[in-house]
Amino acid sequence: MRAINASKDEHTMIIVDLNRESTVAALKQAIKKVTGIPRKHQLIRNRSSFGEVLEDQETLEFCLRKPKVFLSFGELKIRVNYGSETFIIMLDKSDTVATLKKAITEMFGIPHEKQVLIDTRDLVFENDGKTMDDYGVKKDQNVILAWNEFEISVKYDEIEEPISDQVRNVG
Known part of the structure; x- marks a missing residue:
């Protein structure tokens, strides 16, 4: 010991x-x-x-x-609203959005890439390395968790002709 x-x-x-x-x-x-x-x-x-x-x-x-x-001990008590339920996550001002998303993944099993976090000011929290303090998050702040359940994929058709052959000067 x-x-x-x-x-x-x-x-x-x-x-x-x-x-x-x-x-x-x-x-x-x-x-x-x-x-x-x-x-x-x-x-x-x-x-x-x-x-x-x-x-x-x-x-x-x-x-x-x-x-x-x-x-x-977590300076910020963030209330995460998910559906009709509210959950508390304790974070520090220096924690990033990635830390918040990791905590949400642990609580709900929702992958971080499918989480959309919006505060009451309609500000979307991006996974950009910014801290809670950078986003102006205050103690007892509400954060709404929207779960993006749908995968959106866009398939571009391959262009067989060179682009220069398809572009024409107009005018």
Whole structure:
């Protein structure tokens, strides 16, 4: 067992005893015991790899080399409206649309490429690397999830003649 320092900010420190084979899920459970914050509202980020969000099944081996983990409780509570139901997803302002879509995929099983996310201002969230902050997402914001169930494919007929033979100058 070795202590792992998990901090929400520079002023708050949580110390839990886990071993290198423990998973991120076990870390979240230990933090829940100390703080009461539900696991689903915790994002565990690896400080040494540019804040990458760690998956529940990953082990804590990386933490024991450099025992410092950034714990994020999610600054934004985003309500995702899907049909007649509303679901809560906790994110940080620095999370991208891809992170939101990944969370939606995990909740509903809808592939990210079939998700259309629209906020109450009729702003469509593109999967363009922008963060929640870039889109002006506020705490307790509603996001409407439209599921694009239809594949649209366009088949272009191959042109047998060169294009230059088909184009004529007019005028």
